[in-house]
Amino acid sequence: MPGEPQADCLFCKIVAGEVPATVVRETETTVAFRDINPQAPTHILVIPKGHYADAATLAAEAPQLVADVLREAGTVAAEEKIAVRDGGPGTGYRVVFNTGTGAGQTVFHAHAHVLGGRGLNWPPG
Ligand code: 5GP
Ligand code: ZN
Numbered sequence: 459m460p461g462e463p464q465a466d467c468l469f470c471k472i473v474a475g476e477v478p479a480t481v482v483r484e485t486e487t488t489v490a491f492r493d494i495n496p497q498a499p500t501h502i503l504v505i506p507k508g509h510y511a512d513a514a515t516l517a518a519e520a521p522q523l524v525a526d527v528l529r530e531a532g533t534v535a536a537e538e539k540i541a542v543r544d545g546g547p548g549t550g551y552r553v554v555f556n557t558g559t560g561a562g563q564t565v566f567h568a569h570a571h572v573l574g575g576r577g578l579n580w581p582p583g
Contacts, residue, residue: 460508460510460519460520461506461508461509461510461519461520462508462509463508463509464509464567467509467565467566467567468565468567469503469505469509469565469567469569470509470567472489472491472505473489473505473507479491479492479494480492482502482534482537483530483533483534483537485526485530486507487506487507487508487523487526488504488505488506488507488523488526488527488530489504489505489507490502490503490504490505490530490534490572491503491505493571497571497573498573498574498575498576498578499574499575499576500535500538500540500551500572500573500574500575501571501572501573502534502538502571502572503569503570503571503572504527504530504531504534504569504570504572505527505567505568505569505570506520506523506526506527506568508520508523509567510523510567510568511566511567511568512555512557512558512563512566512568513555513557513568513570514557515568516568527568527570528553528570531553531570531572534572535551535572535574538572538574538575540574540575541574549574550574550578551572551573551574551578552571552572552573552574552578552582553570553571553572553573554570554571554573554582555568555569555570555571556571
């Protein structure tokens with residue numbers, strides 16, 4: 459069944475409370491927690507509680523959850539005060555869905571990286 463927990467999935471274990479995480483927000487359908495290896499002053503992962511392998515699978519199988527994840531990304535950014543839109547360095551944030559090993563995906567449970575708190579180069583590496 460789409461969205462069912464997977465026994466070998468690290469993020470399903472975080473959802474279940476079996477692996478500790480620094481949770482910053484939780485809703486009925488999502489969890490947001492700090493990345494263990496932050497790449498920016500603010501680096502938070504927003505995940506659906508249900509298991510979907512990547513963002514495209516999530517969009518295909520549970521489109522409402524994409525909206526939930528992106529709304530939470532925005533709320534997290536506001537709470538972390540990285541969402542200011544004055545154009546200066548370190549303001550604004552980036553939402554990233556690494557998809558596939560060649561793009562850096564290492565955990566195959568869909569997650570949005572919310573990155574900010576410093577200037578962010580474009581294009582990313
Ligand atoms: P990906 O590489 O799949 O796009 O992102 C996975 C992210 O999960 C990485 O940024 C990595 O640092 C983070 N991560 C891996 N294991 C853990 C963990 O046990 N706890 C937390 N909070 N983050 C983790
Ligand atoms: Zn999972």
